[in-house]
Amino acid sequence: MNGLLFRVLLGLCLLNVGCDAEQVPSDAGADGAISDDGGLGPDAAPHDAGPIDAGPPPEPEPDTELGDASEERWVFMQSHLHTTGFHTCADEPTMPTGPEADCYTSEGITAFLAEALERDARDMIITDHNNIDAWFDPAFAPLADAAMSRYATPLRGTEWSSRDGHMTLLFPTEVVSDNMAAITNGWVFAAGNLVPVSGASDYQMTIDSVHAAGGLAIINHPELLIHAFPEDSLDADGVEVGIPPNPLDDVGGGAVSAHSAAEARRFWQRRLTSGQRLTGTAGADHHHGGGDIPGLESPTFGLAVNLIRVDPELPDTEDVAAALADPDTTIDQRTAIVIDAVRRGHVMIVEDEDAARVFVGADVDGDGRFHDARAGDCVRDAGDEMRVRVRIDNPSSSFGSSHYNLEVWTDADDADPEWFVEVDYDDGFPVDSRYELDESDPFAITITLPVFPAERRFVRFVLVRDVLGPINDTEVVTNPIYYGDWAEECAGAAPLF
Template sequence: MRAYIFVAGLIMAGCISSSTLGQSSHSNPWAPVDVGPLPPIASLTDGVWLKGDLHLHSRHSHDSSNNSEAKIIAFSESVGMDYLCITDHDNHVQGDVAHNTWSDPEFKSKSLLLLYGAEWTTVRGHGNAFSATPYDHQRLYDVRDQRDVVVGAVKRELGIHLSANHPSGKDHFGYSYDMVDSIEVWNSAVWPKNANAIMIWDDMLSSGRKLTGRGGSDSHHGTPDTPEQATKNTYQRQANYVGTPTTWVFAKERTLQAVVDALTNGRVAVSANPYAPRVEFYADLDGDGKMDMMMGDNTKATGKPIKFRIQLTGNTVAGASYTVRVVKNGDPFSTLQATGGKEAMVEFTDTPASLGRTYYRIEVEGPPTAYPQVPGSMALSGNMVGLSNPIYFNFDPKF
């Protein structure tokens, strides 16, 4: 029969039955849903940790001084970097990066993996493009003032990794985060200025985006060769240069493509400098004492407790206390204390919700690690040692 319902003076007509009366005919679009099959977790042992810097400027950027590609590369080799991406401003060469930065005779190294990239510099913010092979950056430059859907289509056609640079402040990233693969959460040696970038990262993660957090020194100036240069450029290598901060990737192999893949997949940690300890974050899903997943990995929650492990690998101060902060879904979850030494490690247990997204990430503070080649950086980074990317549960694999 046809029933009429009078609600607050409105007449609603429809074919209903007594069994559906008072019930919504629409499902809640915000209710947790099963994400379906997820890709298998990759090996935790079949890979290699590689360290590098993903945001650097050479003489091909007009606002850079005394910083040739040869100087950047030689310094990077001297501090043991594994990979590098020189990201000159594309608007300084009208988008023609390939015939400037990449074609420079100094763009070569016997030990470093040199990624192809540039800083996409627009009125709506800046981003870095990373690629294992040369690509047509001019196409990305030419659509910088177009709608996000146009930019995103070109990015996909080029097959590049696009990353949002220094997302807050003067040159905040004003494009959709749906079209980027990572976000610069630690820009330069000045750690405190990144608070807003961390907040934006947590916002993006909480919205369901599986977005890698990375670092970048954003260094523009090389070693001053004369006292005059040292006086003119106060923000020099003594305070901020290659590796402040350093981005670590757990790559399947020592190749350019493996670096980009690891960056995209979120198997990434960031440390204050190349000598600072690396924050490694793992989870034991079945309680057998063996770690089954690491930062960047995504799996279904079972409703059972999971043991998490945070390990500081590298140079820690023996006997010193390191503060390990666990962030869950954007909020402080737990604060732990790790003791520096050969086995600097702490563990905690929690039960991710069986339905709905959950993520955990780590931040570590402690004694600054000396970086003799860039001594001023220690004061700028303060006690910040490093951070991890999240471990994810029930995230949509499309993001």
């Protein structure tokens, strides 16, 4: 059969106008290539595949409250976890030497999983500096509690570490067999943690390569004084905005504070106002066992943790014995859940498992339900305005303060919230012309926002305690709802309903 006839038949099949499998020639490969006559080869120009099957329609929008546990599943995940506190492998990833040359510790893996079980977390992204050796240790497997009622899972990551920026890279499966292959692929910065990058292309090539492998790239501590990231997302998927104080931010001699977290959130705000969609995440940056830099054994939990919303359609082994019996499948499943949540922006950063929650949803079609878009989602057709519901769940007093401040961040300012309101721990929201109160729930309000289809706009929320003193005064950070003309930036965004 000649190449022209094959292309005609293939085009008819793709356009669903009818053809049997027998009509496709047996000498065509999986990519449509015919090796004997120069027909469709692997280097041929792409053809128009015709209409794309969009699959089944989305689930009907539920008539439930935002955060309803019967309708939504949220789980804790922690990121940016080092199984060792020493930096020999970070600095010399190709030839670590000396008494602290181990690039990871088996004990660190197990300790993180045990702590996850204590704090009700499901997933722990292991991110040793410039190294993936931990992936291949027998301890890198799901760990169950004593009652075999639940388990925690390590996820395959690394922290790409240069003298400049750092990134958490998360991979969907065991994509390479050893650390040298990771170095070859650029997933480890071979020059090491003491060498600056040659330019933004070093980050970009790594991010592109990780995406090609189906993984994620998250910018770590973007404003850390000696490890800052460029003023661009460079197509990364997320950025750490819930992070602990870092002693490396104290090089000027000032008091260690939440400076790095506050600056990280300002970095994020600048990316958003410049029109870059970027998921905000938490990262512990915990170095197990202390190590060679005092102060880096920051708390794994207690300052900021990721609360992610799970897509119920994704595979997830609930049976604990089955999950432990097939660790590779379990790790891959849990990784797919985390990657999906971060890509969609379905991440809420909360202080700890007992902290308040802030659930956000938009009513675009005017039906009085607020699941048309949730935090992280993109609104494409909203008419002239949309209504956004904000609901605080599990409010509780702390540090002697009488109220929270709920900050409303929009595209109007790249450094400060557009406005904020005091929310009493006991009485909830006060009367205010900027929103509608919910008569049945004192901790819920509805805001009406104008929509300008040709502009890139967003709204997000931060809940802080109005009190001086604690290292961390931030209770909750939500991801934005994006609306207007975000175009290709919204690729991959999809509400669950």
